[in-house]
């Protein structure tokens with residue numbers, strides 16, 4: 001347990017959210033609880049994480065979520081660890097929600113100097129349905145900026161994805177967005193489109209060859 005890395009989660013405490021102020025101490029090492037010296041409230045070490053309220057060991061949950069993230073079938077996990085299928089599903093939901101919160105708290109803070117962003121969509125075929133996953137990546141660091149899942153590949157998908165990109169970007173900076181040529185992005189980010197040669201392989205790539213492998217249209221946008 002590391003009190004210096006914790007903060008008081010009590011919404012009425014004046015020290016809420018402040019790390020390294022010396023107000024958090026270990027309350028109960030066995031039960032993994034901290035205490036705030038200002039408001040005197042105790043809280044679990046799992047507070048604010050995907051493990052909050054779970055009685056299962058952290059190690060097992062981490063293993064299961066890691067397997068899911070790498071595409072391991074739920075049935076394989078159920079058989080291997082003797083878990084209920086609904087339990088595995090709920091951990092997956094918890095992990096997803098936590099990742100979204102962390103992404104919003106750290107990445108979507110308007111602090112990134114993006115300069116160059118690549119966006120693309122993946123068509124996912126499932127049983128009796130097709131879904132689209134739109135993804136945006138900061139090119140220089142390979143940082144994922146956003147992802148949107150939609151039943152249809154429409155302007156709403158492009159809108160939501162680019163809203164996430166804007167939330168990550170510093171204000172009032174020019175941004176180069178490379179796409180697969182889908183016009184929705186160009187209309188949405190608007191402003192200025194740079195035509196790029198169409199062709200196969202390197203013929204169609206004006207810059208950043210390995211990054212715009214399928215790129216045949218680009219747009220610049222002023223984030224504000």
Ligand SMILES: [Zn+2]
Pocket residue numbers: 008009010013014015016036037038039040041
């Ligand atoms: Zn407190």
